[in-house]
Amino acid sequence: MKIDFEHRQAAHCESGVTRNLLWTASNGKITEPLAFGIGAGLFFVYVPFIKINNGPAIAFRSFPGHIFNRTCKSLDIPVISKKFRSKEKAQVYLDERLNEGRAVGCQVGVYYLPYFPKEYRFHFNAHNLVVYGKDGDNYLISDPIMEGTNIMDSYQLERVRFAKGALSPNGHIYYPKENKEITDEQIKQAIKGGIKKNVYNMLHIPGSFAGVSGIKNTGLKIKKWRDKLGLEKSGLYLAQMVRMQEEIGTGGGGFRYIYGAFLQEADIYLPGNQLAAISGIFTKAGDMWRTAAVHAAGIYKGRIGSQEDFNMMGDYLLEIAALEKSAFETLKKIKWA
Amino acid sequence: MPQDLSSLGKITKEVCYATDSDGKYTTALSSGWDVKITALDTAWGDIAKRIAAAKQQVLDGKASPLLFFMEYRLMDTAIVAGYTGFWQWQVKRHLNPGVFKSLSDQKLQKYAEAFNTSVEDLKTMTVHED
Numbered sequence: 001m002k003i004d005f006e007h008r009q010a011a012h013c014e015s016g017v018t019r020n021l022l023w024t025a026s027n028g029k030i031t032e033p034l035a036f037g038i039g040a041g042l043f044f045v046y047v048p049f050i051k052i053n054n055g056p057a058i059a060f061r062s063f064p065g066h067i068f069n070r071t072c073k074s075l076d077i078p079v080i081s082k083k084f085r086s087k088e089k090a091q092v093y094l095d096e097r098l099n100e101g102r103a104v105g106c107q108v109g110v111y112y113l114p115y116f117p118k119e120y121r122f123h124f125n126a127h128n129l130v131v132y133g134k135d136g137d138n139y140l141i142s143d144p145i146m147e148g149t150n151i152m153d154s155y156q157l158e159r160v161r162f163a164k165g166a167l168s169p170n171g172h173i174y175y176p177k178e179n180k181e182i183t184d185e186q187i188k189q190a191i192k193g194g195i196k197k198n199v200y201n202m203l204h205i206p207g208s209f210a211g212v213s214g215i216k217n218t219g220l221k222i223k224k225w226r227d228k229l230g231l232e233k234s235g236l237y238l239a240q241m242v243r244m245q246e247e248i249g250t251g252g253g254g255f256r257y258i259y260g261a262f263l264q265e266a267d268i269y270l271p272g273n274q275l276a277a278i279s280g281i282f283t284k285a286g287d288m289w290r291t292a293a294v295h296a297a298g299i300y301k302g303r304i305g306s307q308e309d310f311n312m313m314g315d316y317l318l319e320i321a322a323l324e325k326s327a328f329e330t331l332k333k334i335k336w337a
Numbered sequence: 338m339p340q341d342l343s344s345l346g347k348i349t350k351e352v353c354y355a356t357d358s359d360g361k362y363t364t365a366l367s368s369g370w371d372v373k374i375t376a377l378d379t380a381w382g383d384i385a386k387r388i389a390a391a392k393q394q395v396l397d398g399k400a401s402p403l404l405f406f407m408e409y410r411l412m413d414t415a416i417v418a419g420y421t422g423f424w425q426w427q428v429k430r431h432l433n434p435g436v437f438k439s440l441s442d443q444k445l446q447k448y449a450e451a452f453n454t455s456v457e458d459l460k461t462m463t464v465h466e467d
Contacts, residue, residue, distance in 0.1 A: 053380065053411065111411070118344075119377055164415075239375075239376040242372060257353070260356070261354045293372050297376065300376065
């Protein structure tokens with residue numbers, strides 16, 4: 001079975017899958033940054049009463065699945081999305097789609113993903129890849145974060161499609177129902193909608209867990225970690241934050257660089273709205289997240305660790321919160337030219 | 338663009354977004370960054386400690402080998418329950434060494450599958466690199 005599909009590597013799995021699935025339909029116009037921005041992918045959330053891998057639940061991106069759905073919806077592309085209770089039915093459904101000559105997106109867990117290095121295997125269930133063919137019992141896999149393509153046999157694929165734990169995929173499969181031509185006008189509207197949604201997510205979600213108030217609140221909390229958790233545990237917490245921020249899939253700087261790239265591309269579609277200039281603020285925010293990460297590394301490596309160091313760590317986040325607040329307020333005030 | 342070789346870097350380089358000298362965004366491939374390599378090392382260092390502590394508890398007769406494999410596979414009771422089909426309270430009960438010894442092979446097989454190991458290795462806390 002050979003399906004017309006080209007593997008392209010990306011920084012982030014979901015925006016990469018979105019771009020790769022929409023590549024033909026969009027004539028190559030929907031790039032990874034555009035998918036990320038239209039899908040309102042940028043986020044920050046820290047939920048203190050949930051633990052992930054014995055550490056804090058911190059994310060720098062919006063909820064899994066939102067990017068693909070939002071991007072398709074705002075480009076008026078109908079989406080088929082299915083979950084399954086039965087593993088057999090999930091495989092039959094996948095095989096039928098492949099037989100129709102469709103490449104499809106699948107949500108998977110990474111813990112039992114055979115081609116991932118062991119060090120990267122955690123019970124993270126919101127990874128995304130494309131299945132684009134089958135050869136005997138082997139499925140052809142395009143994982144956007146990998147340079148090349150991979151192969152999984154039916155048992156291996158079933159295992160990751162039915163990974164267990166938080167956000168378990170339940171065989172989740174998704175694809176654009178039909179290839180529709182995407183016009184520049186649609187892209188322009190979608191960009192505006194994506195920015196508007198992201199402004200809301202970062203500025204207006206009530207409570208102090210999410211958005212810029214979440215960053216600020218986390219900064220204040222970090223200052224208390226040393227007393228509250230002890231040096232070793234707070235080091236672990238900071239290491240987890242840095243991993244969520246910089247690890248594979250983020251494009252670096254907690255997705256802030258991808259968002260900066262999005263605004264630059266958006267500026268070409270919608271000139272005269274200062275989007276390129278605002279992009280620069282996100283580059284700066286990404287740089288600041290990285291500076292904070294270097295400081296955090298000093299703590300978890302045990303090189304530094306005084307209360308003063310924790311205060312400084314917290315202050316980095318307060319500064320970032322203020323900067324990103326100003327960036328999103330500027331985006332909010334745009335009177336579209 | 339940092340190029341510190343990570344365990345991932347040996348298998349694939351990763352795409353990062355960065356600005357060139359004109360401030361224009363482009364993508365570049367990175368093989369890793371020291372700051373995040375040590376973040377990952379820190380996490381695995383902690384996991385190694387948890388595995389060792391679990392092993393000791395099993396050897397001391399305070400827990401069943403289930404605890405060891407749960408730490409080894411980074412699983413909490415919810416994840417184990419998901420993979421095996423047991424209820425969480427059953428999993429917790431099976432952490433008791435006495436109860437674990439009385440489990441049927443059929444039940445042990447479910448655990449072995451969840452941990453990607455054999456019943457024999459499960460009982461003896463034997464792991465193979467995979």
